[in-house]
Every structure is written in C-alpha cells, then in structure tokens.
Amino acid sequence: MIKKLLFLFLILSGINNYYATINTGKNDEFFCDTLAPTNVQVGNITLSSATVSWTLDPNTPNYILRYRPVGLFSWLSTSLQTNSLGSYTLTGLMPCTSYEVQVSKVCNGAGSFSASVVFTTALDYCTSASVDSNVTYISSVTVTPVVFSQMVSNSGTSNYTDYRPDPNRKVYLLLGSANNMISVSKSWFGTPGNVSVRAWIDFNADGIFSATELVLSSTSNSSPTAAAMFAVPPFAFQTGTNCAVSMRVIISEASTSPVCGTFTYGEVEDYGVYLLQNSNLSTNETAKRNEINIYPNPVSDVLNISGLSEENDFEIYNAIGQKVSSGKISDRKVNVSQLLKGVYFIQINDKGKLDKIKFIKK
Numbered sequence: 635m636i637k638k639l640l641f642l643f644l645i646l647s648g649i650n651n652y653y654a655t656i657n658t659g660k661n662d663e664f665f666c667d668t669l670a671p672t673n674v675q676v677g678n679i680t681l682s683s684a685t686v687s688w689t690l691d692p693n694t695p696n697y698i699l700r701y702r703p704v705g706l707f708s709w710l711s712t713s714l715q716t717n718s719l720g721s722y723t724l725t726g727l728m729p730c731t732s733y734e735v736q737v738s739k740v741c742n743g744a745g746s747f748s749a750s751v752v753f754t755t756a757l758d759y760c761t762s763a764s765v766d767s768n769v770t771y772i773s774s775v776t777v778t779p780v781v782f783s784q785m786v787s788n789s790g791t792s793n794y795t796d797y798r799p800d801p802n803r804k805v806y807l808l809l810g811s812a813n814n815m816i817s818v819s820k821s822w823f824g825t826p827g828n829v830s831v832r833a834w835i836d837f838n839a840d841g842i843f844s845a846t847e848l849v850l851s852s853t854s855n856s857s858p859t860a861a862a863m864f865a866v867p868p869f870a871f872q873t874g875t876n877c878a879v880s881m882r883v884i885i886s887e888a889s890t891s892p893v894c895g896t897f898t899y900g901e902v903e904d905y906g907v908y909l910l911q912n913s914n915l916s917t918n919e920t921a922k923r924n925e926i927n928i929y930p931n932p933v934s935d936v937l938n939i940s941g942l943s944e945e946n947d948f949e950i951y952n953a954i955g956q957k958v959s960s961g962k963i964s965d966r967k968v969n970v971s972q973l974l975k976g977v978y979f980i981q982i983n984d985k986g987k988l989d990k991i992k993f994i995k996k
Contacts, residue, residue, distance in 0.1 A: 666693040668745035671737045676753040681729040681839055681877060684753055687721040688737050696740035704732040704752060704994070705952065705976010713740075727755045730877040731977055732932070732994050754932075754994070757841045759880050760894035762902045763794035769899040770829050772885050774819035777905075782806035791821075791901065798878065798906040801927040801940050805881060805907045807835075810868035816850050817861040820885055829900065830889035831860035835907050836879040839871035843882055843893045854889055870909050876931075876992045878906035926982060932994035935971040937980065942966055947983040952976065970995055 671688040678685040686699060699722055700711040714722060727733065732754045739745035771791035778784045787803045789795065797803040807814060818831045833850035834843035852860035873879060884891065886900035926941035948968055950959040958973065968980065973995045982989045 666691065666739065666741035668739065668741050668743075670746040670748040671697070671739060672748075674735070674737050674748045674751050676735060676751050678723070679753055679755060679758060680841065681755050681757060681871070681873075682727050683723055683725045684727065684733070684755065685721055685723045686735050686737065686751075688748070690720040691739060694739040694741050694745075698738045698740060698744070698747075699735065700738075700747070701733050701735040703728070703977050704734050705974055705978075729755055729874065730992070731755050732996075756877075757836070757839060757879060759836075759841055759843075759882075759904070761794075762882065762884065762892070762894050763896055764886065764898065764900040764902065765793070765896055766899050767791045767793045767901050768823055770820060770822050770827065770885055770887075771901040772818060772831075772883060772903055773821040774817075775883055775903060775905070776815075776817045777805045777881075778815040778817075779805075779807050780811050780813050781808045782910075785905075787903070787905070789903070791823075794902045794904075796904050798880065798904055799929070801929045803905055804878070804927065805905055807866045807907060807909055809866055809870055809872060809909055809911050812863075812865040814864050814866065815861065816864065817859060818850065818883060818885070819859055820857075826856040826858070827887075828854040828856055829885055829887055830854045830891070831883070831885050832889065832893075833862075833881060833883045834893065835864075835866075835881045837867050837870040837909070839873070839879050843880075849881075850883075851889070854887075866909065872911055873907075873909045875908055875910065878908050881905040881907045926984065926989050926991070928980065928991050928993055932996040933970055934996055935969065937968045937970050937993060939963055939966050939968065939982070942982075942984065949981045951979045951981065 673689040675687050676684050697714045698711055699714060700709040701724060702709050732752060734750040734752045736747040736750055738747040772789060775787045776784065785803060785805045787797060816833055820829060820831065831850060831852045832848060834847045835849050836843060837847050849864035850860060850862040871879065882893065883903045884900065886897050891897035929938050942963065946963050948961060948963050949957055952958050975995055977992065977994055979990050979992050
C-alpha cells in the first residue's frame, strides 16, 4: 500500500512540474503568436536615416524588418535577433526619397507583417515664429553666390513663412566657395527702431542651426539693410539638386531671440539651400542648369517645369531604370497621373544638354 501511494505521489508530482514548466516558459515559441506587431512608427528622420519603432511582444524576441523605396517591387530586409529595444535605425537611405517599412514577428516561422508605414527622408527643423509682426518685418532677402544665379525674395509681413517649396526662391551654393553674399532689407510700420537680423545655413545637414553656421549676425540697429559675406565649408553636406538644407532668417527686437520657438516682435523666413559640387561645369552651364526646376514634388497629376524657353523632349524612368513615359513638354507641364506611386526620374533634353531630376509620384 505504501509503495502504491508513493508511486501515485511521484506521478502527480511529475504532472505538476510539467504544467509549471509550460506556464513559465514565456519565451518558448509555442506561446508567441503570428499577429503583426502594433504601433509601428518612424521617427528621427534625416536625409539618410530613420528610426523604426514598435510595441514589443514579451514572448517574441526576434523580428524581421523590411523596407523599400515606394514603388519598388523588391524588399530590403533585416533580421533582428533577441531585439529588446523595439526599435531599429535604418541607415544609408537615399536623400529626399519616400520609403515604406513593415515589421513582422518571428514565431514558429514567419509571422504577419504590419501595414506599411510611409516616410520621406528629409530634415525636420524646429519651428520658429514671432508673436507680433506688425512692428517690423523682412521685406527682402537676397543671396548672391559666387557661381550660381542670384536669389531675390521680396515679401510682406508675416510671423513665419516657409519658402522652401517655392522653386523661384531656391538658393544654390558651391561647396568650398568664399565671398558669397547675403543681404536682408528691414521694414517697419512706424518709426524705424533698433532690430537685429540673423541668418543660419545648416551646412552639416544635422537639422540644427548651430552657432558655427551663422552666416549673418547684425547688431541691433535701425539701418534699413543688414548684409554679410560668407563661405561654404568644403566638407559641407552635398545635397545634390533635388534635396536641400534650410536657411533660416530672423528679424527680431533682440539679437538674443531664440532660433527655435517664439519671440515677441519680428519675422522668420526659411529657404531651401542646395549645396553642390560642380567642378566639371562652367559658370554659364551651371547657372543655366539651375534654372530648370520641377514642382510640386511629390506630385499627384501634373508636373510643372520652370526655366524652359521652348518645348523640349522628356523621358521618364522608374527607380530601376526602365523608361515608362516620353514625349514633348507642352506649356511647361507634363501629365504624370498615369504613373503608379513611386520614385521616378524625368530627363529633359534642353538644347542638347540633358537634365535628369528625381521626383516622387504620390
């Protein structure tokens, strides 16, 4: 009898230990699910990187992240083993390009991928504006590069204006060039008072207007114009012709007004600056090439092309180099409504010179 009771005790003890093992085995793939990760987001976006984050499943340490330029068929994938952060930073991305990204758990094989999250590689700058622009404002900004065409921006009053999307207010600068000039005209609604003008260019493309990137800094005075000469560092970020860093111009009642945030009296204007390396082009060729611009970008239906004096031939290629459209530019417009969403290049034959410009069909 004692032997039978002991045998029964051992059996029951083994069953209890078995269930205890199951209940505490949280990291075993038997307990994870194949549902798609939730709360997939993309942040810290720069010209060449972005951080993808998601909600971690405590039972699933391994994930697969895949991404690609919008419109491209093939995925690029990354396997994340024992990832406990719930985030991953993509690097080596193409500037000013729209990407889609998805995340999947690795659970008893492959799990379901999350819905695509689309982002565009670009610089995200801090906001800045005045509270009251009815005292003093910026009436004109002129940038005169040593190589490229002059940019003149005349304007009225506002607390903040973003001129970066405006194709007629783009600033082109040559890497390593000196003796570039910036001039800012000040205006008042009443008697001119003492105001300060400052301007920064984000030469290193880190999304921050730092003290070393200050290209104009005037003391507080009532002079109608503030001007300065500036140089472009030879190792500044090379943007190409379809990406831009920002130039921020501020007129304010004090030279200590913040570059980010709000201040009382004045105005803020932002401009797109293209930092180029054009050692193979003459001054005239470079200036002419910079006159050809496309907008809007991204585009839905009609692509406008400025800087053309006559009708020209065009060809459109997709991201893998296949020609998908061609014809003549009519009234400086090209209809792209038939294109699928994705990244494309339009090649314009301008009197024997080929200009190839990237755009995004949304």
